Amino acid sequence: MDPAAPCLVGVDYFPEHWPEERWAEDVRLMREAGMRVVRIAEFTWSKTQPRYGVWDWAWLDRAVETIAGAGLKLILCTPTACPPPWMVQEYPDILPVTTQGRPMTLGQRRHYSPLHAGYREACREIAEQLALRYGSHPEVIGFQIDNELHGTIEDVGPLAQAAFHRWLKARHGTLEALDRNLGLVFWSQQYSNWSQIPVPASASHHPGLRAEWCRFVSQAWTAFCRVQADAMRPHIADRVLTTNCYLHRWGMEIDWHELMREGGLDLFAFDNYSNALHENGYYSDLARSLSTPHWILEQRCGDTRHHHIWPEPEVPLEELTEAAARAGAKVITYFRWRQGLFGHEQDHGAVLDHHGRPGRMYGRVSDAIARVAAAEPIDPPQPSTGIVFTWPDAWLSSSSPNSLHYRDLILENAYRGVFEREGSGRFVLEPGQLEGLRTVLVAGKLIHDPDWEVALIDFARGGGTLVAFPMLFAKDAFNKYRPEYLTPALREVFGIEIERRILVREGHAVTAELEGAPLLLHTRVEELVPASAEVLGRFSDGPLAGLPWITRCRTGKGSAVYAAGYPDADGMRAVLDRVAVRGD
Amino acid sequence: MDPAAPCLVGVDYFPEHWPEERWAEDVRLMREAGMRVVRIAEFTWSKTQPRYGVWDWAWLDRAVETIAGAGLKLILCTPTACPPPWMVQEYPDILPVTTQGRPMTLGQRRHYSPLHAGYREACREIAEQLALRYGSHPEVIGFQIDNELHGTIEDVGPLAQAAFHRWLKARHGTLEALDRNLGLVFWSQQYSNWSQIPVPASASHHPGLRAEWCRFVSQAWTAFCRVQADAMRPHIADRVLTTNCYLHRWGMEIDWHELMREGGLDLFAFDNYSNALHENGYYSDLARSLSTPHWILEQRCGDTRHHHIWPEPEVPLEELTEAAARAGAKVITYFRWRQGLFGHEQDHGAVLDHHGRPGRMYGRVSDAIARVAAAEPIDPPQPSTGIVFTWPDAWLSSSSPNSLHYRDLILENAYRGVFEREGSGRFVLEPGQLEGLRTVLVAGKLIHDPDWEVALIDFARGGGTLVAFPMLFAKDAFNKYRPEYLTPALREVFGIEIERRILVREGHAVTAELEGAPLLLHTRVEELVPASAEVLGRFSDGPLAGLPWITRCRTGKGSAVYAAGYPDADGMRAVLDRVAVRGD
Amino acid sequence: MDPAAPCLVGVDYFPEHWPEERWAEDVRLMREAGMRVVRIAEFTWSKTQPRYGVWDWAWLDRAVETIAGAGLKLILCTPTACPPPWMVQEYPDILPVTTQGRPMTLGQRRHYSPLHAGYREACREIAEQLALRYGSHPEVIGFQIDNELHGTIEDVGPLAQAAFHRWLKARHGTLEALDRNLGLVFWSQQYSNWSQIPVPASASHHPGLRAEWCRFVSQAWTAFCRVQADAMRPHIADRVLTTNCYLHRWGMEIDWHELMREGGLDLFAFDNYSNALHENGYYSDLARSLSTPHWILEQRCGDTRHHHIWPEPEVPLEELTEAAARAGAKVITYFRWRQGLFGHEQDHGAVLDHHGRPGRMYGRVSDAIARVAAAEPIDPPQPSTGIVFTWPDAWLSSSSPNSLHYRDLILENAYRGVFEREGSGRFVLEPGQLEGLRTVLVAGKLIHDPDWEVALIDFARGGGTLVAFPMLFAKDAFNKYRPEYLTPALREVFGIEIERRILVREGHAVTAELEGAPLLLHTRVEELVPASAEVLGRFSDGPLAGLPWITRCRTGKGSAVYAAGYPDADGMRAVLDRVAVRGD
Structure with a gap:
């Protein structure tokens, strides 16, 4: 991407949550607000592939055309953050096993292990299909892999354990070296067989083994991302490949710098739910250190599920958007277009309220976009x-x-x-x-x-x-x-x-x-x-x-x-x- | 029951906890305090049916006759809130499975699933036996089914899951309808087989599925109650069938209004451990909205296990009793006659202290009963x-x-x-x-x-x-x-x-x-x-x-x-x- | 031991954590600080017996000779608080099962049940080997069995359950007696078969059964200790046999008085991490009531892992040491010689910092030792x-x-x-x-x-x-x-x-x-x-x-x-x- 290009501001949209007859109205309102880009298709696996071997792209084709037809650019997501129920039934062992010894249950998201070969293959396939289908679409500017990668840090299942053993062996060579490197003589933890090594899933484990586990988990995510990137790359020409990273507390699980080197991506993108100016600066500066340019793929507007509700001071949305653009973001998409009527995030704020009529937040978002558009192009900061x-x-x-x-x-x-x-x-x-x-x-x-x-x-x-x-x-x-x-x-x-x-x-x-x-x-x-x-x-x-x-x-x-x-x-x-x- | 009838005040008694030679003294003291009714036989399954196929009603016969012989009325309970150990050994799968994935252990109460066919049949049998044996006794005025029904809301076991699937199918017909009704496209939760649907045992599940689960659980309890009611009804003539509901926080699990319509009961009864005047009013007014008349089958006196201990202000026992009677309760039994020497509730307050001598609380209870007896009959309130x-x-x-x-x-x-x-x-x-x-x-x-x-x-x-x-x-x-x-x-x-x-x-x-x-x-x-x-x-x-x-x-x-x-x-x-x- | 003997002050040392070429320097510094005794070999099982049937005592021989050669006395520990990984692989059922229903994982310590016959035999063997090898060494003055015994109170595994059943049967004879003794009629908990009895692993179980469980657990530890004591006794002549008890909160699990009567030990020893004067007095007075004389086998110096860090007032180390000696302790060893470079306690304070150079704490410890040495011999207190x-x-x-x-x-x-x-x-x-x-x-x-x-x-x-x-x-x-x-x-x-x-x-x-x-x-x-x-x-x-x-x-x-x-x-x-x- 041209670093001198203007910042495209837009929105995250879930057309599959709304009647198709509403789509045109939504897209019209987006245009009127000055939006230029729409991110779609996150979490849509059960709709696109409702059963093993059964594919339904038609709904997504119609959504893409509706949006593109209105002159908006598109970013498409692979839906792999939410394996559909049929896949979990097919591969029960893709579920991470919690420290309580139970597989995660369905009903949330991120219920998969990035180490599961069958799941990786299914992800590769749907990512490739997505790239094949939309990788040459003139209005599609990029692809997001998965959503907010993280979460294996507490997986104590046999899959994670065996992979950790292989990784340790490749890294340390012998059990003697492992012992010497980590100091396992402490509390008699010298292993005589790789298979004895526990998953150090809580921070109260041996500090050396736990630190190795953190490194292993981070690399597992990078490898998982890479599978999709490699599958998509041949089919998308110069479109951008990225993933929306989360820099919040649990975003420390993954070495994003290594991910940028090894994950097959083009640029760094992140989600931003912070309300503090210095934390926004931190995100932008960290993003700029990770890649040039960078994108913001979820920019909060309004309440979130539990946070940012009154009396917390309202986010100075316009100011944050403008600061992000000045700091070098080339795409900013607000999360989300309209408050969902159902599901876990049904109380999450959005550009439009549940009723779907433009209101106060729509007006503020329109203003923010206008301010970004009107801003003089400036060079990004050069900190000393x-x-x-x-x-x-x-x-x-x-x-x-x-x-x-x-x-x-x-x-x-x-x-x-x-x-x-x-x-x-x-x-x-x-x-x-x-x-x-x-x-x-x-x-x-x-x-x-x-x-x-x-x-x-x-x-x-x-x-x-x-x-x-x-x-x-x-x-x-x-x-x-x-x-x-x-x-x-x-x-x-x-x-x-x-x-x-x-x-x-x-x-x-x-x-x-x-x-x-x-x-x-x-x-x-x-x-x-x-x-x-x-x-x-x-x-x-x-x-x-x-x-x-x-x-x-x-x-x-x-x-x-x-x-x-x-x-x-x-x-x-x-x-x-x-x-x-x-x-x- | 005649709504103009006087309110019968009495006590909850556990004769099985005391030597039989003490019973006569207890009953004499009850009479002297002005008590008119005694509730017994709760939690006595292991005593009445000590093994499969072995019955011992003789002890209960003697208790009933001791009480009735002194001119006191009786309310008898089915003991189904506590399946005896032999039954759990026989049917291990009656134990609910907690969200940690473990069956409940013995050693508490309410360790059963109301959905277990074998357990329902065992309950039906002992309820029928109880009704057959005492349903025509002239001093028996009613029966309480089980105790404080509730508790399957966190059962993630296969029994609960399969029953939930059947219930969903009967209610929604097709998976497509289920998806449309609940909004399962959110986070890719569209199921392609009923068996994939998880038990949404925590409030962090999909809001639609969780709400359905709550409805299912409530109906399961109503059906469980109905089994016993139907078994007893033919054998008890005009005696009252009820269950002691709990209106406290976790009493919200069950739709008591539906239970009153579908559970086969004659009137609404509840347990009252509140110390606040407005909460007492709430219980009485809710009870009156649920049935006329209503009973209070556990009215606290003194400390409970962990609560209502100094320096919490002492409950104005006399005032609460009188207010309950004025509000239309036709039976009020204090929980319990004497502090237990053993078991989980050994520190629970009672009319008599551990030593069994009449003391301060005995005097206050006697006063409260006298006040109720002396009160002019008044019409219950007619709120506007x-x-x-x-x-x-x-x-x-x-x-x-x-x-x-x-x-x-x-x-x-x-x-x-x-x-x-x-x-x-x-x-x-x-x-x-x-x-x-x-x-x-x-x-x-x-x-x-x-x-x-x-x-x-x-x-x-x-x-x-x-x-x-x-x-x-x-x-x-x-x-x-x-x-x-x-x-x-x-x-x-x-x-x-x-x-x-x-x-x-x-x-x-x-x-x-x-x-x-x-x-x-x-x-x-x-x-x-x-x-x-x-x-x-x-x-x-x-x-x-x-x-x-x-x-x-x-x-x-x-x-x-x-x-x-x-x-x-x-x-x-x-x-x-x-x-x-x-x-x- | 002669009660008039002087108090030996020294240190807990982990030679296996350090290069052998450092040992001589460590021992020299100990001597210069006035130390007289060194406790070693705790937690060294994986080093001494790296695999089933494979023994390596040579490293410990060298450590013993290095220390003894410098004129320091030795206390040797059996390493049984930490079964090595190979043994857990051999006997997976030595792991206690937590109330979440999961075996403890490797990576901590005390991951064994004292009831496991195979583990007890393995402990007996290594304790016997240790006694045979060093029981006649002239500089060895005593042996510590295991470390801070405790921990089965929450073991709900089948091994613990079956042993509890046997113990209850031996104690109560019949189920009728058990019922009568404990009051199991409460909530219908009358068992018709010993095997039905649950492990009352949490305090919310039946008070009678829970109290019996506590007694059972304490006796299990005493018996476990006795196995090692009996194995060592024939080979150690007049050397002292003890174990380092912990009198902190969870030290209430074991009846130390019964352990002193039945555990095969010579004197009472404890670990002291308290910073409060009255708590130090409590430990000393309790120890003196348990045996004369007594030892302190871990005396804190400096920070511990999470506690005693600034701004908590620094422990008046010199004062506490002197008070302990005056109160009758005949051995006091500081925990530990040098801050560990690795493992869970790598932030734990010690006489030497990580760098190994004598510093402030070394000076204070030297002073404390000098004060104890210079003190007039006084009679221990005779409280009234x-x-x-x-x-x-x-x-x-x-x-x-x-x-x-x-x-x-x-x-x-x-x-x-x-x-x-x-x-x-x-x-x-x-x-x-x-x-x-x-x-x-x-x-x-x-x-x-x-x-x-x-x-x-x-x-x-x-x-x-x-x-x-x-x-x-x-x-x-x-x-x-x-x-x-x-x-x-x-x-x-x-x-x-x-x-x-x-x-x-x-x-x-x-x-x-x-x-x-x-x-x-x-x-x-x-x-x-x-x-x-x-x-x-x-x-x-x-x-x-x-x-x-x-x-x-x-x-x-x-x-x-x-x-x-x-x-x-x-x-x-x-x-x-x-x-x-x-x-x-």
Whole structure:
């Protein structure tokens, strides 16, 4: 897609929920609101393939033509987030098995294991059919695979277990290596046969095995996505292949960066149900770090099922839409066109109310679209501050008895500070992405990796301001602590040694000062011994009162700051004011 | 039973828990307290039928004669709420299967499925035996079937599932009709075989399927009750057949009105463990709407197992008993005679303490009985305000992602307002029951039904004051929203149109005013567009600030009021003061 | 062990977690800190017996020699708290079955049933091997069996059920006796076959059956411990056999007094993770009542996994260690030597941090050891106040719908009052242990036992001050209430009768006064009718306002006080000030 292209705003539509005689009226109202694109066909498997071997595309043909006929573009979804009942009857073992030992029941969604070969084949087939049928349609601009991939993290069934065993064997080679890598001698967990290894489906399992499980699950989803992408690719010419990712809490299950590399997709797309400005910024900036351009395939308007109901302040819909477009989204589709009359989401807000008459929300959406259309084309932001972000670090954190709450740390502490100070930030997802930044924040970066270490040191020496926070490189990739707290190279760059790491209980904080102003530190604090570094601030209370909490060391053309505690967003701004602005 | 007959007050007794040599003393003390009736034999299956084919009625004969010999009347219970261990061993599949996938274990009560043919037959047999043995005893005045029927709502076992499939098929005919009726295209839930349909045992299932499940469960209990009623009826002459219903929260599982029509019973009886005056009124008024006369088969005295313990204010036992008698109860038996020495309820309060000596509670109970006996016979109340109440509306509400909390709405908002203003109300359980009322409140009435619509319109036109609240007729019987918010006839009667429905988060409220006085509105508010209606009050804050919240429209000889929010009890009183008193 | 011997302070060490080349440095640092003893080999089964029939003792030999070679004593553990994966694969039925009906999964610890014959035999074998190999080593001073025994209380598997049936049959003889003893006629729970009896794995089961289950579980653990003790005893000469008990909340599962009598052990040892002074006193005093001397095999230093993290006040490690030694502990080993790099406890505090360099905690531990070494040998305390304590009373309490919360009652109310007033107390675990006491508190003593009754009466008549609290002897051993509240003998000794028992809701209190000063009473209050007793104080509010709450009756050379409510620790001190000090 041309990055200079205008942003297409539209809507998610479920024609199968409404009488066909209503379709023309719906499409007319969409046009009148200024909409340009419509996403359809999600969750329609039982309609398109009502039985094994029986296909019914005619209804979808008519829907596509009605929409296209009105001059609207289309995005079509594969329906694989909801296997139809007949398929579950055919393959009962596609159902994940919950930690209670029961297969998921029908009646919800996402009731399948991405590891089931038969299910993958059925998905491949319907995805290919969809691509064959609509892949050359002139108004179809792209395809969404599945919906909000995730969910195997708690599957303890035999399918998941056996696949995990194969994956572990391929990765570690021998049981001896597995034992050594993970530290299974703890509590006598040395396995003498791969088949003995349990599914570590809850976070209270062995931290090493649990972290491996997280990696395995993420890769399973990437592979699942890839099957559909490969089936569709030959038949869709230059149309876009994507999937609507969810960046919310449980969106941490999947390494979206790996998915973008390995999943066979063209661009990153996400669903946005946030009501907070900084969280919207986080989504946009993360999306932009993942691909250019990006799409928003579900943009909330109105209530959701349980949330965003009065008295929560109403989402400034127009503002959020405009900000998203300015931040580089090239497609934004509101979820959803009209409140559903039936099903689990029957109370979900929409552009139209149940009655189907244009009302207040229709008017606001029309305004938002007009504002986007009228906006001057501007270049997307070029942030000068980077935030290191990796999913494996999040998995290690959540697999430990004392989680760092990685996502909160990144979103509410680090990113929010940057966002409120600078309007946007750039996520650094791999060591090679530091170029062009002036400051980089390294928070919750648990896993030591020589490439990261070298890149960060080079960044500082090359003139950047490197700002590191507690637990830097504290562990290896298998969630084992490293006995070496800072490597010799890092000790030199930061000009300090770390003597002790201290847990701060959730909901509590330690006070520290920076240029006389107090700030609060959470999660972890560390005892520093400065060598060549200058002390910028000290702990005011807590177990380290009076000791330095933040130091800076000039190195090469830049500097390396070590902050021995996690400030909240306000404190993060203060740190940046002190070390980034003046330091630059 | 003769409605003019005096109210018989007595006690629930478990002779099988005590040495036979104590019985005479117990009965003597009952007599001295003025008691007239004793309920016995609940939960005694393992004693009466200790093994398959082995019967022991002798102990019960002796208990009956001891009681009858002292001039006390008797009510006998069938013991079917507790299948004995040998029967569970014989028929393991009578145990309901919990949502964790495990059969209930022994050691509690109500561990059976009412759908199990073998269990129903065993119940039929013991009920028939009981009726044959005591159905012509001169001191026996009635029989209680089972105890507090309920509990299959979470049975996911194969027995329940298969029965549900048969019931759905009988009701909907074809899978296509089922799909169309419930809206199963949502999330691809169109079934191609009845056997695929899951038991929607939690409220997070498809709202349409869940509502059907609630209806199915209620009917299963009615049918179960009927089996025993039919077996006993031929052998008990004019003695009363009833069951002790529970109107507490989980008593909403069963449509007691349908049970009274179809369950083969003579009158409605209930258990009363409430400590609140308005809840006692609610029980009595609901009971009177269900049958005349009614009985109270468990009236709490003292602590219960976990509740009503200090510092909760002590129940004004004498007052509640007298009020119940005045409200038309013809039998009131206290639960229970003496604190049990063993078993789950060993800490439950009773007329006598563990030691068995008459004490403070014995004295209070004696006083209460004397007060009832001394009271002038009065006619039961003739309320002029009705409150529409149906169980299917409650099921729809609780089957939706955003429940209206129907029971609370009726009890704490609508009824409480009426009770505190007028002392009593009449529950309108079907369209034909509006006669004689001057005002009727229609709250939480989700299901549109032409009979109800016509009856309510006729009521208003005929001179009554109809007061409707949000979500009036918002859905069809299958929990689907209706795209038409108000029918043309209702638009005319109320003189308004509804433009929008807004969820109010639980625990929050919107402020409105009525004649200058503020009141709080909960649950849902709606945007009204008045046509011919006059505006009686407006929203003061919230998403509709300044817009009308309550309107009135003269129609025929009466008027139709639409309140676009749910006031609490105080607000309900204010509404009635405004529209009912002056309006009448 | 010689009670006059000095206290050996040392550490818990996991050599298998560290490279062998580090061992010498670790041992050197231990020596330098003044340590004298090292506990090792816990949880090492998968290392010592990596497969069925394959043994590897060489690594442990080397570890033992490294430690012993540095002049440190050793305590060796049997590794049976963690069956290795191969054994679970061999014997899947050693896994307890949770109340969700699923076997425990691997990946934690204590995943075995002590009732499994095959597992017991495997434990016997490895315990015997350990004793054979190290039982005559001159530096080995003792052996720890397993680790923190407990955990079958929720095992609903067939193994547990069948063993429970056998145990019940041996204890009660016939089903008729079982029925009579427990009161199974309640809710029709009379069993006609032993096999019908459920595992009452949750506290909501029949109170009688649940209390029996608790007793059965405790005895199962004692028998399990005995198997290992008997296997080791012949091979260890005069070395000490013990197990590290846990006195925390879930430590109430096992009757440690019975374990000391029947488990084949030499002395009582416990783990101590408490941060509160009075709880430390409770542990020490309870341990001393259980055996002389006693050991502390895990003494916390620093954070634990989730607890004791900032801002909780840091444990006064030096003070607690010194107090424990003064209270008679002859071994104290800190948990653990160094923070683990891997496994569930990787965030657990230790003497050394992850980096392995001596730091702040190392210095504090060294100081604590020096203080203990420098202390004058003193006689252990000789408390004059006793507190009756029995595990069966705790089980009855927790098996009832309204628990007395026995452990809290003893620890936070009774013991804390004594501790804060007198510095220590003596626990009276059986009727024969009253000698030498001047005052004895009897709280939560539910079970009536003639031996206890006689002993307490004799104690008072012989010159002691007997202080009893609500529910004294209220039940029989099977959790049935006794209809007789006080026996004639007790009525005479206390000079009162009890008329009524009243539940006080959790979190609430009744006010009473004692010599004009107010105090708060919890849990239960009782209505007393004084006969020959003098009234010492009265209820100020609540359901018994104005009535006496505490009475005293002179009897023989002493006196008997009845307190009809449970004061908190402050109130308990006030009561003792009034009745013990002046009265003595």
